[in-house]
Amino acid sequence: MAEATPTPAPAKPKRPLPLSRQMVNAQTAKAYEDAWKAAEEGKPIGWSTAIFCQEICEVFDIPILYPENNCATLSARHIGDPYIAHAEGELAYPINICSYSRLNIGYADTLLKHPEQIPHEAPYLPRPTFLLLTNNSCTQLMKWYEQLSEMFDIPIFFMDTLFNYYEEEPKPHKIKYVRSQIENYIKNMEKFLGRKFDWEKFEEVQKISQENCRLFDEIVALNQRKPAPMSGFDLFNYMSCLVICRGKRSTTEIFKQLKKEVEEHIANNTSTFPAEEKYRVHWEGIACWPNLGYNLKTLKNYNVNAVMNGYVTAWDVLYNPGNMDEMAKAYQCSSTNSFSTPAIMDKRVASIKDYGCDGMLCHVNRSCKLMTFHIHVGREIVDEKAHVPVATFDGDQSDPRIFNEAQFETRLQGLVEIMKEKKEEEANG
Amino acid sequence: MYTLGIDIGSTACKCIILSDGKEIAGKGLYPLGTGTIGPKMVFESALKDAGLTREDIHTVLATGYGRFQFDGADSQKSEMTCHATGIHFLMPSARTIVDIGGQDIKALRLDAQGRLDNFVMNDKCAAGTGRFLDVMAGVLNVKTYELGPISDDAQSVVSISSTCTVFAESEVISLLSNNVRIPDLVAGIHASVAGRVAALVFRNGIVPDVTMSGGVALNHGMVRALSAELKTPITVHPLCQYAGALGAALIAYREATK
Numbered sequence A: 001m002a003e004a005t006p007t008p009a010p011a012k013p014k015r016p017l018p019l020s021r022q023m024v025n026a027q028t029a030k031a032y033e034d035a036w037k038a039a040e041e042g043k044p045i046g047w048s049t050a051i052f053c054q055e056i057c058e059v060f061d062i063p064i065l066y067p068e069n070n071c072a073t074l075s076a077r078h079i080g081d082p083y084i085a086h087a088e089g090e091l092a093y094p095i096n097i098c099s100y101s102r103l104n105i106g107y108a109d110t111l112l113k114h115p116e117q118i119p120h121e122a123p124y125l126p127r128p129t130f131l132l133l134t135n136n137s138c139t140q141l142m143k144w145y146e147q148l149s150e151m152f153d154i155p156i157f158f159m160d161t162l163f164n165y166y167e168e169e170p171k172p173h174k175i176k177y178v179r180s181q182i183e184n185y186i187k188n189m190e191k192f193l194g195r196k197f198d199w200e201k202f203e204e205v206q207k208i209s210q211e212n213c214r215l216f217d218e219i220v221a222l223n224q225r226k227p228a229p230m231s232g233f234d235l236f237n238y239m240s241c242l243v244i245c246r247g248k249r250s251t252t253e254i255f256k257q258l259k260k261e262v263e264e265h266i267a268n269n270t271s272t273f274p275a276e277e278k279y280r281v282h283w284e285g286i287a288c289w290p291n292l293g294y295n296l297k298t299l300k301n302y303n304v305n306a307v308m309n310g311y312v313t314a315w316d317v318l319y320n321p322g323n324m325d326e327m328a329k330a331y332q333c334s335s336t337n338s339f340s341t342p343a344i345m346d347k348r349v350a351s352i353k354d355y356g357c358d359g360m361l362c363h364v365n366r367s368c369k370l371m372t373f374h375i376h377v378g379r380e381i382v383d384e385k386a387h388v389p390v391a392t393f394d395g396d397q398s399d400p401r402i403f404n405e406a407q408f409e410t411r412l413q414g415l416v417e418i419m420k421e422k423k424e425e426e427a428n429g
Numbered sequence B: 001m002y003t004l005g006i007d008i009g010s011t012a013c014k015c016i017i018l019s020d021g022k023e024i025a026g027k028g029l030y031p032l033g034t035g036t037i038g039p040k041m042v043f044e045s046a047l048k049d050a051g052l053t054r055e056d057i058h059t060v061l062a063t064g065y066g067r068f069q070f071d072g073a074d075s076q077k078s079e080m081t082c083h084a085t086g087i088h089f090l091m092p093s094a095r096t097i098v099d100i101g102g103q104d105i106k107a108l109r110l111d112a113q114g115r116l117d118n119f120v121m122n123d124k125c126a127a128g129t130g131r132f133l134d135v136m137a138g139v140l141n142v143k144t145y146e147l148g149p150i151s152d153d154a155q156s157v158v159s160i161s162s163t164c165t166v167f168a169e170s171e172v173i174s175l176l177s178n179n180v181r182i183p184d185l186v187a188g189i190h191a192s193v194a195g196r197v198a199a200l201v202f203r204n205g206i207v208p209d210v211t212m213s214g215g216v217a218l219n220h221g222m223v224r225a226l227s228a229e230l231k232t233p234i235t236v237h238p239l240c241q242y243a244g245a246l247g248a249a250l251i252a253y254r255e256a257t258k
């Protein structure tokens, strides 16, 4: 049978989860447990956009949960659809807005009108008492959170960031602007909670957060090895630690364990990628959470490991603890969405080279316009500078109506055939 | 050695039998796609055309939307690689191939050696696909293959503003009720498809020579409209419709003789 034709894998008994994954699950369950407990005790709980300065709430020791991360979980478990349908039906939201916002608003309305339908455990969010919002990944978040604020009648703490379309680095005035907002946010939280902010603890939390980000970067970089010790899709799971528990010691423990496991894989020449790795691709865009299993299975059948993607590093917010200017800058730049297409694609080109990728697979995500619009021009840049073929496929991070299995497989197969030809050509000199 | 390539599309099946990877020994075409009797019928008609039986065929390679549903194949390849290989065999100077299929559009770029270098395909939308032309032909009560000759009599090109197949259908119906000339309307339909397709082709970059593969390439009105939109001459091979099946048969031969 031809090499580029998929070999359906025989059904295997499920392998037990590695310890690091069990630790991730336990940490997530605890985050939800703490939040539900606070809700039952009438204590404050926040809902936050994905890349907010969570160090501050960590200092105040208040549970924070993340709707974007929650939507990803609900979608991956195929329990998000009724909320999307509710948002589009009864609440009349259009299909054109981000499916995370549709799902979460549909959920919020259910939580308000039918709280009895919501189990008090993960992955369900308890009702928030305040909102943390920053627009560093897109501006649609502002409308989404305004809507939540109105629905729950609760305040928003907003940190406005500026995009960097015309520069590689944010200009000093932009850093000053964001820094002043972080400082102001701390003061407002002090007023809201009636408690003083502990600046010493703040530095401690910052240190933990930095250690976690650095550890994660080191682990991700281990996937540069050929063959990679991890299936690239594993990174989607582990990055959730930085999303929801960036400033916690428990994340440090998870990453230390993970690093140990990955190094063991390297030493034993094994991998969590469940097939022989013949091709390495760079994945662009958010995962199709409802189709994660199908995508991984199809990639595996074609021996393609998506070793790296441009999304997982959005949470390594790097700065020197105690340096507020650096912190302000890091929160402004951590999502590549805030940069111009050439700047983003130059990062991807560098990453394609570092990770030895043979091609790029781009998720044309119906929901996330900001990430997707870069792809069409970006593919030319990648083609020209990295000299690797690029394939795109349609999908959505949460809305299952957009993705099409046959289309995904055809495009992947086409990409594999080109990568195979190029490899053979290189091998034959 | 005989190898057979079968291209199982969404609306039609094509089949080519090659002798020693060089000569076409037989071919078949059936106007029904995957999930129907189409694949079986086209397979049998190609064998009959070549005067062969299944036992004479060394390797069968399937391509197209229904490639994994066909039990008789030894292996499968994507449409992109097969069209590129088939066209390179027919027209060695071609570097850009446009294929308007039943449900998707492909713009393929070949390297100087004729290998597939990169490709771009449409998003999940029927605008600009062969399905769009079929629906419009249905509204006009003509056969799809008649659209080309009808457009030869166009005196002007009617503008069709909707690209969505459903809305364009109602737009064409209302233009018809306003007594717009049918050839002008058909030229407008071709221009509408050409506009969508050209956007995709530009995205992949145009390297001459430019050609079209697939059944829609037989519609000279469509070729004319796309050529105007791309501002580039497009040459079409008479066997363009079989390019995918031919590529499949060629790859089958290469695999068998590896």
Ligand code: SF4
Pocket: A068, A098, A099, A100, A101, A137, A138, A139, A140, A141, A337, A367, A368, A369, A370, A371
């Ligand atoms: S549009 Fe994109 S960046 Fe904005 S919330 Fe949705 S997924 Fe996130």
